[in-house]
Amino acid sequence: MVRLRRRWALGLLLGGVSASALGTVEPSLGRRRGATLTRRQPSLVEVENRAAGEPWWPVGAQASDDRLRQIQGYASATSVAPGESIDFHVAVNPAGKFQITIHRLGWYDGAGARTMLTSPVLVGAPQPVPPADPETGTIACRWPVSWTLRVPDDWTSGLYQAVFTSADGWRGCTPFVVRDDRRAAALCVVLPVTTWQAYNQWPMDRRSGKSLYNGYTPAGRLSPALRAREVSFDRPYAHHGMPGALGQDHDAIQWLERNGYDISYASSLDLHSGRLDPSRHRGVVFCGHDEYWSREMRQVAERAVEDGVSLAYFGANSVYWHIRVRPAGDARPDRVIACAKETPDPDEDESGPTITWRLVGPAEQALLGVQYNGIVRATVPLVVQAANHWFWAGTRVVDGDRIPGLVGGEADGFDPTQPRPVNVTATRLSASPFRTRSGRHAMQHTHLYQTPQGALVFASGTLHWTMALNRPGHRDNRIERATANLLDRIISRTPAGDRSAPASR
Template sequence: MVRLRRRWALGLLAGGVSAAALGTTDPVLGRRRTGTLARRQPPPVEVENRAAGEPWWPPRDDRCVDDRQRQIQGYASTTSVAPGESVDFHVAVNPGGRYRISIHRLGWYDGAGARTLLTSPQLDGEPQPVPPADPVTGAIACRWPVSWTVRVPDDWTSGLYQAVFTSADGWRACTPFVVRDDRRAAALCVVLPVTTWQAYNQWPLDGQIGKSLYNGFGATGRTDPAARAREVSFDRPYVHEGLPTQIDRDHDAIQWLERSGYDVSYASSLDLHSGRLDPSRHRGLVFSGHDEYWSVRMRRAAERAVAAGTSLVFLSANSVYWHVRVRDDADGRPGRLVACSKATPDPEQDAAGPTITWRNLGRPEQALLGVQYNGIVRDPQPLVVRAADHWFWAGTGLADGDRIPGMVGGEADGVSPDHPHPTALTATVLSASPYRTRYGSHRVQNSHLYETPQGGLVFASGTFCWAMALNRPGHRDERIVRATANLLDRITGRDAASTDRAAAAGVARR
């Protein structure tokens, strides 16, 4: 499993690891040199996290905006950008007045969680209209003017970034974007689920206009699934203060990965769709959060990656559930609309088929993940361990039947005997956790791991709570931390001692 593939070795060389680290011939002694003589070039994320950080956003702030008053809100012109490229911010201020935009990178930073990289000069803002929903698709796409443009400097490290908009009288909102690294092949690439973020976004959440792929508003002002959109646009703010649904789980994963010293870079799910993210350049892709909405191109890219030996790690549940169509905006900008009819007939059906669940298209998510969505968990339940003698659980002290409290929550996955299973050398069910759904049905949650004939690993946690257990105070569980490190160390070829040292250093600094 830990054999060094040629394309990965080339990626290491491109990423700054010297040839001596891989083993070279000493021209003087004529003998094979070991990697112990080589200097390890630290990955960019490790260097970045040595910088002083500061919290980018209080947990709750009474000056956060709301969608009725829309004191200050904005959106970015792109979901991801590489150094040398530009991102525009479109901001509305109500009433008009002065404001600033600050740019923050989210990471570990000795527990601070972020670093401020740039602050705009004072800008003049004006109110902007909420456009009517498209009468056919329900999409709400703003056409606000550009307020400020940032050319991403060459030294900005790949990561999840937040632009924070602060009005002169203290109102604040934000919007996320990803900075990619197209020049260097990190061991792991974290894929941020922007298509799912937008699917849940019901901006403006004002009781009248807002629509998501789940709900609109009925005549009484209550949310109504019958009034939902079939298409949603990235050209609008996220609701209220601008934090997408479930982004806190992505942040938990990011903080833990960077705290643990893994060599990571970042991309968005739309980068997987467009091909800007090439999975073959990485040992593994980490899907950090709730990643429910997948296009045909996304799924094909993931399947090709698995077939080539790249590993996939899903740290949440209910992944790869809805088939979506990604469309260009009316002005031709790519990837600005996400369409999902969720029913047939699909009036805009194309050769890829209707935008319904993957399992109803005859391609259940289990065929890729090893498990699939089986319910909404009514009350958090313990994760019940299975296969405790597997290397995944090594060093955790767990035995079969041990229960890890509060680990099964939100939504859950399980192995379905009625759907196809992946082609695998080995497949292991790592947990079997009974739970009751929101509607009273009894289900069993499974965490699952399989190894492909090509040498890759595919892990699905099967619960919304996995990333929380890696990082979040009050939820962190050292057994889940160790198991996840076992998995990523095997994928990346990193030894466990390095993980232990990185974790110990993170605890000591905090």
């Protein structure tokens, strides 16, 4: 056992994602496997995590809100590569000085982040909330550029936060991804920015904010009837700027980096645009709530599986809504996502209407092996099945064992009436009964299948999986061990098209 320093405070904003209560943990899971005991070069992520870290959001920091909008901002891109530039658009109320600090989120011996640089002192002013487009409900800001960052050539791929701090101490932030277009890590972690934006209700002022879920009535109540049909990345995330579901992704990032996996990062829009080529990696990890997928995203993922590249979905309700991605009004690419959620879709194109995948076809189960079957009314245990499968090796579980707190939020299960992957070897690794929010009885399944080309496709079937990897009060060493078994199996083989690449961490 190794002792971790108790010193970071991200839990303030990440719903309990804090290392302050970690206590003792096992040594790196990956380093305990025999295949990884040979001498090797450390991964870039391992080297990066040797740097001194510090919390990126200090305890007691004053968080901006959507009522007064003390300081808020957004980035000009969801991802950027070293050597490229990214703009930050920041509003300050009242007008005054502010600075931007850039932080990389990771492990850093429990600190949770590393401060990369700080901008010069800048001057900002209030900026307007633009009216929603009367046809689509889109709210797209046209705020001036406050500061441009050229990403240094030596920055490690990862999830970064730009933190905006006003002279009187108010803070806001916005996330962005630094890609690595120059080398192929064993695993690529995809951050679900399309889903983050779909849920973004900015501004949550009980007047004007809109998401793909709700708008506001004149009385200030949320109403699905007034939702937007399209949402823009040219706006802050609500309140302090943290996407609501980011904590699930951050739990996975912490665990992956703590265990030294060779990983790089990309956004879901990189999958859409082709900037992310899965064939360069042994596997692609979708670690959070990844609900909104364009046809381009799905086609790339399906081709990857056909080519022998593995996919790991650590969340649930994945690949549920079909979306279109389109440019901003000034032609900047990939700045708007559209999802009508019903037919007729007034903007339908050759990709089909923007409704659920199971209606536009094929259902998500054809890719994942399972599909969304409900919101979990009350968290229940995951009930182990197929305990003799290699996935559960070293966990000491037996069929029927109940792992508490693991099936929660939303859940997936196998539906015999829907399409399923063909010509594969499939295994259901759990069978967990639960009740949906409406009271309906349902069954959760963790699912894994292998293709003839050697690809593995894993779906955890629950939104609580990554919490069991990292979050204090939820961590479970059986889930950590099983997840390591999965990823070690994925990276131990060579993907199609790269037969000479050695297995490495």
